[in-house]
Amino acid sequence: YIGEKPTVKINNVLAMRNAAGIVAFKNLVLDFEDTATTGNYLINFNGGTDPGVGTLVFEDCEIIYNKESLMSAYNAAGSIGNIIFRNCKIRYTGTSAGFIFNLSSLGNKFSLDLTKLKSIVVENCIVYSTNCSDINCAFLSANSLDLNNLTLTVENNTFVDFRGSGTTLKNAGTFVLYK
Numbered sequence: 001y002i003g004e005k006p007t008v009k010i011n012n013v014l015a016m017r018n019a020a021g022i023v024a025f026k027n028l029v030l031d032f033e034d035t036a037t038t039g040n041y042l043i044n045f046n047g048g049t050d051p052g053v054g055t056l057v058f059e060d061c062e063i064i065y066n067k068e069s070l071m072s073a074y075n076a077a078g079s080i081g082n083i084i085f086r087n088c089k090i091r092y093t094g095t096s097a098g099f100i101f102n103l104s105s106l107g108n109k110f111s112l113d114l115t116k117l118k119s120i121v122v123e124n125c126i127v128y129s130t131n132c133s134d135i136n137c138a139f140l141s142a143n144s145l146d147l148n149n150l151t152l153t154v155e156n157n158t159f160v161d162f163r164g165s166g167t168t169l170k171n172a173g174t175f176v177l178y179k
Contacts, residue, residue, distance in 0.1 A: 001027070005027050005028055005060075005061070005062060006027075006028055007028075007029040007031055008028050008029065008030055008031065009031045010031065010035060010042070011034055011035055012035060013043070014042065014043045016043065016052050017051065018051075018054070019051040019052045020054045021053050021054055021055075022053070022055045022056075023053050023056050024056075024057040024058075024059070025058045025059070025061050026057075026059050026060060027059075027060045028061050028062075029062045029063075029064070030058075030061055030063045030064070032063070032064060032067070032070075033065065033093060035067065041069040041070075041102065043056075043070060043072070051079065052079040052116075054081045054082070055081055055082040055083075055084070056080060056082070056083050056084070058085045058086070059084070059085075059086045059087060059088070060088065061088045061089075062088065062089045062091070063088060063089070065090075065092060065094070066092070066093045067094060068094065068096060068097065068098055068102065069098070069099045069100075069101075069102035069141075070100050071100065071101050072103075079117070081117065081118050082118055082119045082120075083119070083121070084119075084120075084123075085121070085125050086123045086124060087123070087124045087125065089125070089126045089128075090125060090126070091128055091130070092130075092131075092162075093129070093131065094131065095131055097136040097137060097138075098129065098138075099138055099140065100139050100162075101139065101140045101141070103140070103142040115149055116149075117147075118149060119152070119153070120140075120150065120151075120152050120153070121153045122139075122154045122155075122157055123153070123154075124155075124156045125157045126157070127159045127160070127162050128158075128160035129160065132162060137162050139162050140152075150174075151174040151176075152174070152176070
């Protein structure tokens with residue numbers, strides 16, 4: 001719809017199940033606040049029946065979530081190739097430390113096949129929280145994982161109460177930040 005963004009209420013984890021596929025969300029409000037999952041993540045690519053996705057795109061979307069991580073994985077068998085957020089509003093409403101990208105969830109376990117994670121692009125987005133001024137919220141958590149294959153592009157965004165990283169980056173790839 002050109003004049004409005006339809007709201008999609010998501011009540012379970014979005015499991016990525018086509019490692020070579022492209023999944024795109026355009027001009028939607030994605031409301032994850034009533035997600036019934038017992039995990040601390042909302043978009044999952046952990047291997048097995050959820051092997052991941054080649055490219056995941058969010059464009060002109062509003063994303064509302066309250067779990068610890070918007071995107072997470074906990075098994076080296078899962079993979080994702082490219083993640084793109086363009087012209088989105090991303091709002092975290094949780095009450096504990098929150099992340100957009102948690103590449104090291106569930107302790108310090110290796111979470112993704114990071115050799116397949118080629119790019120994360122975040123352009124012209126507003127990333128904010130209703131509670132993060134009192135808690136620790138970060139855009140990216142990787143717990144010293146090797147990110148030398150990753151191109152991270154973060155351009156023309158507004159972050160409110162989110163830090164850039166909740167981690168020490170080891171062997172970082174190409175990062176273009178706040179250009």
